[in-house]
Amino acid sequence: MSDEQVVEHLYNIARNWITQDPNRTTRKHVENLIETDNIIELGRLFPFRPPIRIGFGTAGLRATMKPGPCGMNDLVVIQSTQGLAKYCLQHNLGLGGNKGFRAVVGYDHRANEEYGLTSRNFAVLTKLVLEKAGIETTLLHGYVPTPLVAFSVKSTPECIVGVMVTASHNPKTDNGYKVYWSDGVQIRPPNDKHIANCILENIVPWIDYGAKLRSLNERKPDSDQLSDREDTVRLSKLYFQSLSNIGGLVTNQYEQARKKLSIDDLDVLPKFAYTAMHGVGHPFAIKCFQHFHLPPFYSTPSQQNPDPQFPTVIFPNPEEKGALNESMEYAETMG
Numbered sequence: 001m002s003d004e005q006v007v008e009h010l011y012n013i014a015r016n017w018i019t020q021d022p023n024r025t026t027r028k029h030v031e032n033l034i035e036t037d038n039i040i041e042l043g044r045l046f047p048f049r050p051p052i053r054i055g056f057g058t059a060g061l062r063a064t065m066k067p068g069p070c071g072m073n074d075l076v077v078i079q080s081t082q083g084l085a086k087y088c089l090q091h092n093l094g095l096g097g098n099k100g101f102r103a104v105v106g107y108d109h110r111a112n113e114e115y116g117l118t119s120r121n122f123a124v125l126t127k128l129v130l131e132k133a134g135i136e137t138t139l140l141h142g143y144v145p146t147p148l149v150a151f152s153v154k155s156t157p158e159c160i161v162g163v164m165v166t167a168s169h170n171p172k173t174d175n176g177y178k179v180y181w182s183d184g185v186q187i188r189p190p191n192d193k194h195i196a197n198c199i200l201e202n203i204v205p206w207i208d209y210g211a212k213l214r215s216l217n218e219r220k221p222d223s224d225q226l227s228d229r230e231d232t233v234r235l236s237k238l239y240f241q242s243l244s245n246i247g248g249l250v251t252n253q254y255e256q257a258r259k260k261l262s263i264d265d266l267d268v269l270p271k272f273a274y275t276a277m278h279g280v281g282h283p284f285a286i287k288c289f290q291h292f293h294l295p296p297f298y299s300t301p302s303q304q305n306p307d308p309q310f311p312t313v314i315f316p317n318p319e320e321k322g323a324l325n326e327s328m329e330y331a332e333t334m335g
Contacts, residue, residue: 006048007039013046017067022125022210023074025116026067045070056080056196058188062167062176065112072167072175073115077122078129078209080177081163083199085133088161091194092182102158103130106140106149107165108280109306110175119165119175124226126163126177128209135160141232143280143306146178151242152235154184169317172310240291272297273331277316277323278307298334300327 001009014030021027033042045068046052053069054061054076061080065072092101107123123139130137138156140148146164153162162180170176179187179195187195216226272289274297276282282304289297303312303326310316313323 010039010042010046010048014042017046017069017075020205021067021073021075022078022205022208022213023116024210025114026073026075029115030067044068056083056192056199058186058192060163060176060178060187062170062174064173065110065115065117065175067115072122072177073117074121074125074209075205077125077165077177078205079203080199081126081129082133082202082206083197084161084163084179084195085130085135086202087191087195087198088135089133090198091191092160100158101135101160102156103135103137104140104149104152104156104159104162105130105137105165106144106146106152106163109143109308110165110167110172111308112173112175117175122165122175122177123163124213125209126165127226128212129206130161132206138231139227140235141227141229144232144236145281145284148236148239148284149178150180150184150186151239153180153182155235155238169315169320171315172308240287243291271295271335273300273327273334274298275300275303275324275327275330276305277303277313277318277327278305278310279316280306298331300330302326302330 011034014034018027018030021030030042030045032038033045045066047070051070054063054071061072061076063070063072067073069076088101088103105123105126107119109119111118127137127139138152140152146166146168149162149164153159160182162184164178164180165175166178167174167176181187181191272294274282274285276285276299282299285297285299289295312326314320315323318324
């Protein structure tokens, strides 16, 4: 293939992407690259040599938020969910299941303002695709921790799959798409390969999801109306109640020790410093401490609230060198 043919092929791939991408911002970005003949950037977004698209494996999807088949974006989420839905139906119907399957979807706060890409929008599109396939889907309300999705799969009758949109400890530029099977465990071989094959067989969007989403937003201007608030509250309560049902976890040892100490001795009880590291964990950490009858912890103020920019850490991962420095300094000031 000549250089001219390679360039023309690249333009054709990019133009085809534009016709399918429901996101106006990423679509406009690719259109501008074509109009300005920015072949280098087009080549980065639409590579000619493998890997030519994001891979799907036991960890689901994880990549930088950007346009094109190698990034995390609205179209990739739609394509991946179409393949996931097809395989889920084929697998469960093949096992003798009946129609009436359910799914659970959750998301965190990650976002890329430049391209108009957010975890929430990925989750909403995931719900739309699953329901287009005939799978009734609970979209958990607001930011939720990943374990709640896995738990909800097990706690929802006829639930065959769960999806959590998050990149966990990755840098702020990344996002991900974790898939949980009907047993509440992340997918494992050979299901991952079967799903990957089904994705490639369902690349073309089944409907105009952008138009569908706009129509829903017009009928329900409050975007939160697309999520399931009551189910989220119910499942969250069940999650914490289940902790009490696991023998030996909730012991009340702290309260018992506290009662035996004099006022002068209370300072010897352990103190806890916590950091959400700009993630979504703070309100759930509070509930956990309350549930285990532990004293309130000291939350690192500068890292307490969800912030997709993760301004004080490069990798929001406690295992990364320096990631806990700010929290440790705060712990020192609090004694």
